[in-house]
Amino acid sequence: MSLMSKLRLVTVDVTGTLIAYKGQLGDYYCMAAKASGVPCPDYTRMHEGFKVAYAEMTRKHPCFGHATSMPTVEWWKTCVKDSFSRAGYEYDDDTFEKIFRRIYGAFGSSAPYSVFPDAQHFLRWLRNKGFVVGLISNAEYRYRDVVLPALGLNQGSEWDFGVFSGIVGVEKPDRRIYEMALETAGGVAPEEALHIGDSMRKDYAPARSVGMHALLVDRFRTADAELWRRSGAPVVPDLAAAQEWIAGNPFPREERTRRPVATEHRV
Structure with a gap:
């Protein structure tokens, strides 16, 4: 049968x-930073920083925050901020907010896929x-x-x-x-x-x-x-x-x- x-x-x-x-994660993070008026991050460092930050967030707050009642947008904001930090980039609150909004918006659309x-x-x-x-x-x-x-x-x-x-x-x-x-x-x-x-x-x-x-x-x-x-x-x-x-x-x-x-x- x-x-x-x-x-x-x-x-x-x-x-x-x-x-x-489509492409590398660093492309989108770099474009978001440049569009917010700061220098383009190093692609390789950004990509590696994201992998570590994402794994850490998944361990602490599984299922994009569902397991710990963390809103999805806050989960991603924490992950993105930690990604930049691990790659060696720190921004003031206003600048980071601009960068994050661009990244979050991009990955909530069909553009990166x-x-x-x-x-x-x-x-x-x-x-x-x-x-x-x-x-x-x-x-x-x-x-x-x-x-x-x-x-x-x-x-x-x-x-x-x-x-x-x-x-x-x-x-x-x-x-x-x-x-x-x-x-x-x-x-x-x-x-x-x-x-x-x-x-x-x-x-x-x-x-x-x-x-x-x-x-x-x-x-x-x-x-x-x-x-x-x-x-x-x-x-x-x-x-x-x-x-x-x-x-x-x-x-x-x-x-x-x-x-x-x-x-x-x-x-």
Whole structure:
């Protein structure tokens, strides 16, 4: 029996699977600083500073502040300020407020993101085949309300529901976020669900741990992809290949021959 005939629900990761960041984080931080009348920060230092600051905020205030009742905007303001500080840049309150407003506004719009050309078609194909389509993402409410609609990925036409960590208070790789998705879809059994994402740790492993089928997408030719395959995980290069995999592979299944795919830089 084919996998497709077993499925009722398909959930999909967002960043790295459906959409990607354009350019480097430092681009946006630098532009915001310059537009506020101060020198452009060093890109590398800014990027490294952000990674540390973001990890620290995630540890102290998980799910973009949801876990500690911290407003999302305050979470980002603290993270951005710490990012600049770790990169060696300190600003007076007025200057920082101007910089932050520009950064927060940019990342609450479609400007820093691009949607992969196969994303909309794939999601619509799933829904046309009768599957319930859910999104599972470590993201805050602006992904749902602003970013995805601005990129042409709309609830009701491309996806049916979303489970976003900043809204539900649970984030990947916590298996509970996958259990929430199954429940939101109407109590779908795990063996009737497939999750698609680009991370072994955050997508494949926790989805499999609750009993869901899982598929990895390796759009960027990552070094880890070969390790994923050796562990037995099915890996495809894009969502066009994922569609073929769902429609054509018998269950249990093996990965099809990889096809060339254009690489795209992401943060």
